[in-house]
Amino acid sequence: MGLREIENLSGSGVLTTRLDAVLRWGRRNSLWPLPYGTACCAIEFMAVVASPFDLSRFGAEVVRFSPRQSDLLIVSGTIVHKQAVILRRIYAQMAEPKWVIAMGACASAGAFYDNYCTLQGIDHVIPVDIYIPGCPPRPEAVLHAVTELQKRIDAGVPPGSQRTEGSV
Amino acid sequence: MSPPSLDRFRSRLAGTIREEPNPFGDAVFRAEPSDLRDVLRSLRDEHGFDLLLDVTAVDHLELPDSKPRFDVVYILRPSVGSERVRVQCRPPDEDLSLETVSDLWKAANWAEREVYDQYGVRFRNHPNLKRILNHKDFVGHPLRKDYDIKKQQWLSEPDDLMDEMRKLRGGAEGEESESVLLNIGPSHPAMHGALRALVDLEGETVRHTVPEIGYLHRGFEKSAEKGTYTHVIPFTDRLNYCSSVMNNVGYCRTIEKMLGIEPTPRAQTIRVVLLELGRIMDHLVSVAANLVDVGALTNYWYLFNERERIYDVIEALCGARLTHCYVRIGGLAHDLHAGFEEGVEGILRELPKALADVERLVARNRIFLDRVVGVGAITAEEAISHGFTGPCLRACGVPNDLRKDEPYYGYDGYDWNVIVGTRGDTYDRIWVRMEEMRESMRIVAQAMKKMPGGPVDVDDKRVSLPPKTEVYGNIEALMNHFMIIMEGIKPPAGECYGSIEAANGELGFFVVSDGTGKPYKVKVRPPCFYVFSAFPRLTEGGMIQDLIATLGSLNIIAGELDR
Numbered sequence: 001m002g003l004r005e006i007e008n009l010s011g012s013g014v015l016t017t018r019l020d021a022v023l024r025w026g027r028r029n030s031l032w033p034l035p036y037g038t039a040c041c042a043i044e045f046m047a048v049v050a051s052p053f054d055l056s057r058f059g060a061e062v063v064r065f066s067p068r069q070s071d072l073l074i075v076s077g078t079i080v081h082k083q084a085v086i087l088r089r090i091y092a093q094m095a096e097p098k099w100v101i102a103m104g105a106c107a108s109a110g111a112f113y114d115n116y117c118t119l120q121g122i123d124h125v126i127p128v129d130i131y132i133p134g135c136p137p138r139p140e141a142v143l144h145a146v147t148e149l150q151k152r153i154d155a156g157v158p159p160g161s162q163r164t165e166g167s168v
Numbered sequence: 169m170s171p172p173s174l175d176r177f178r179s180r181l182a183g184t185i186r187e188e189p190n191p192f193g194d195a196v197f198r199a200e201p202s203d204l205r206d207v208l209r210s211l212r213d214e215h216g217f218d219l220l221l222d223v224t225a226v227d228h229l230e231l232p233d234s235k236p237r238f239d240v241v242y243i244l245r246p247s248v249g250s251e252r253v254r255v256q257c258r259p260p261d262e263d264l265s266l267e268t269v270s271d272l273w274k275a276a277n278w279a280e281r282e283v284y285d286q287y288g289v290r291f292r293n294h295p296n297l298k299r300i301l302n303h304k305d306f307v308g309h310p311l312r313k314d315y316d317i318k319k320q321q322w323l324s325e326p327d328d329l330m331d332e333m334r335k336l337r338g339g340a341e342g343e344e345s346e347s348v349l350l351n352i353g354p355s356h357p358a359m360h361g362a363l364r365a366l367v368d369l370e371g372e373t374v375r376h377t378v379p380e381i382g383y384l385h386r387g388f389e390k391s392a393e394k395g396t397y398t399h400v401i402p403f404t405d406r407l408n409y410c411s412s413v414m415n416n417v418g419y420c421r422t423i424e425k426m427l428g429i430e431p432t433p434r435a436q437t438i439r440v441v442l443l444e445l446g447r448i449m450d451h452l453v454s455v456a457a458n459l460v461d462v463g464a465l466t467n468y469w470y471l472f473n474e475r476e477r478i479y480d481v482i483e484a485l486c487g488a489r490l491t492h493c494y495v496r497i498g499g500l501a502h503d504l505h506a507g508f509e510e511g512v513e514g515i516l517r518e519l520p521k522a523l524a525d526v527e528r529l530v531a532r533n534r535i536f537l538d539r540v541v542g543v544g545a546i547t548a549e550e551a552i553s554h555g556f557t558g559p560c561l562r563a564c565g566v567p568n569d570l571r572k573d574e575p576y577y578g579y580d581g582y583d584w585n586v587i588v589g590t591r592g593d594t595y596d597r598i599w600v601r602m603e604e605m606r607e608s609m610r611i612v613a614q615a616m617k618k619m620p621g622g623p624v625d626v627d628d629k630r631v632s633l634p635p636k637t638e639v640y641g642n643i644e645a646l647m648n649h650f651m652i653i654m655e656g657i658k659p660p661a662g663e664c665y666g667s668i669e670a671a672n673g674e675l676g677f678f679v680v681s682d683g684t685g686k687p688y689k690v691k692v693r694p695p696c697f698y699v700f701s702a703f704p705r706l707t708e709g710g711m712i713q714d715l716i717a718t719l720g721s722l723n724i725i726a727g728e729l730d731r
């Protein structure tokens with residue numbers, strides 16, 4: 001279901017579709033991100049929300065810091081062991097269906113912090129749908145991740161199903 | 169009190185304390201554990217060294233003089249003035265403890281906790297000697313040379329911080345019924361993802377605050393020991409990531425000091441331009457986020473647009489928007505690109521408009537003023553005791569600024585002012601930053617105008633890579649290139665402290681070299697670590713919503729705070 005069909009509605013006033021298609025359409029176009037920003041990548045996430053890149057063009061600008069109100073966890077920044085327990089808790093508090101984007105090298109794999117305190121990728125503690133490479137990724141890359149996720153939601157790919165063998 | 173003077177100290181204490189020769193010209197005194205407190209107190213009270221910049225330790229395990237094993241280092245400076253002095257003291261191996269100085273300087277409270285956490289040196293009579301960067305279940309001390317860098321330890325439950333809270337509340341458990349505990353962060357919009365505070369509320373008034381940090385402790389100092397001196401530069405980008413280039417300069421300048429290198433006039437001037445652009449970028453984020461925290465969202469768009477404008481120029485220069493990695497030991501990665509000048513002109517043209525817009529929105533806005541004037545105030549003496557530097561100290565009326573106190577890179581040749589506040593409150597901290605951006609613009613304009621020609625790298629085979637034409641053309645250049653890349657730059661053995669005026673205050677690097685191509689130790693003196701240590705003092709007695717407004721004005725950047 002797309003915009004065109006909605007526009008056509010004006011004629012008849014009736015539209016027939018499947019319930020899950022409507023739900024998917026709604027979910028895709030109104031992702032509410034929880035920006036789990038801990039480090040440098042969070043500053044780039046701020047740029048994604050600011051006017052020049054403007055995440056709201058993709059319907060995902062309603063940034064919520066309450067896990068109960070959001071369905072997209074964007075982890076932007078390094079997660080260290082001290083933080084990992086909190087991340088797990090926040091993820092658990094989000095209601096289904098929920099998606100996770102690992103923004104940047106740190107969230108994806110620990111980046112060059114291969115040391116005693118840094119978690120080597122958040123997929124050791126929570127499932128991840130999309131990984132964004134970069135240190136930090138460019139704002140365009142974040143937008144790309146969001147649109148990519150929208151495609152998956154549209155296609156009915158279940159959340160968390162993209163995780164690689166061996167993680168979590 | 170007479171002006172701070174090391175010479176007077178030298179003559180006064182000759183005999184009881186030994187001055188150690190330092191290859192880099194730093195003033196270093198060695199104290200016996202029994203005299204340590206007296207020496208430090210005398211420096212503070214009689215000689216004007218009232219600012220305790222940092223406390224750290226060196227593990228001598230892999231150095232020739234490994235007995236006693238640990239050397240604890242206190243770095244001091246007068247709150248106005250440029251002299252630095254280090255007092256070093258080796259606790260005995262059997263006991264591994266020193267008397268605390270946290271009653272002399274509030275700054276020592278957290279600093280000593282960090283030394284305990286990272287090195288296992290204990291401080292007797294410390295009011296709260298517990299881990300600060302690593303988590304509560306951590307076993308061992310990661311910065312010891314025999315701790316394996318890859319040995320990770322998991323945490324199953326966060327610290328409930330009740331041990332500290334109980335101490336603060338005092339009294340019998342029953343008396344607490346009136347108050348409510350509230351946990352804020354680390355995942356909370358105003359806590360910037362990596363800060364946490366447990367507060368004890370009576371109604372909406374904060375009675376006690378227990379902050380917790382370390383949520384972004386990603387092992388900068390340990391990682392820095394694993395590569396060459398050049399490998400450390402990208403790590404420094406990620407300390408205060410709002411103004412990466414300033415960390416680059418602070419680090420490289422310290423290593424240059426060790427090597428006895430002065431960058432070329434062109435490199436110095438380019439560094440000044442970038443430092444001031446960095447300061448502007450940092451203050452933009454700080455002010456924008458602070459205004460969002462008090463509900464003034466529109467300003468965020470205005471200010472962030474200007475940050476984007478600077479990003480564009482910097483990206484054209486070095487390929488990265490945020491993590492620049494543009495400065496090198498002995499110079500810069502490469503010269504400026506064609507179009508840099510126009511880019512900077514654009515910034516200088518547009519930024520004043522954005523600042524004026526913001527000022528129009530908030531300067532006389534009643535709601536804004538009510539939220540920030542008189543909120544989170546601190547006196548100059550207390551701020552100094554806590555180790556404040558930078559905008560937060562200047563907001564208290566202390567004209568502390570290394571660019572004036574110890575002019576480097578020709579800062580004394582530019583026409584600009586140090587901005588100070590009067591009350592040390594949230595309003596002053598915001599306004600000092602607003603005005604500093606204007607001063608930085610003045611410096612940038614003057615520096616661009618006088619930009620000298622010439623090379624950007626020093627002509628020194630120890631640090632500068634030879635031109636590629638020569639590398640491919642003759643064996644000496646090839647060898648030279650190979651040595652710098654494979655073995656690294658080798659500063660002479662010794663300990664050195666160097667610092668610059670970064671966006672948050674004095675950003676220092678205490679570097680220990682063993683003469684090889686890898687740093688033996690790199691310790692950052694993080695300005696916002698000390699600022700945040702005053703958070704309980706700034707918030708207790710105020711309203712809960714003031715806590716949020718105050719925090720924003722401190723500009724705590726987790727990468728720098730926790731390293």
Ligand code: SF4
Nearest residue numbers: 040104105106135136
């Ligand atoms: S990926 Fe790079 S930019 Fe992002 S948080 Fe990690 S170090 Fe910072």
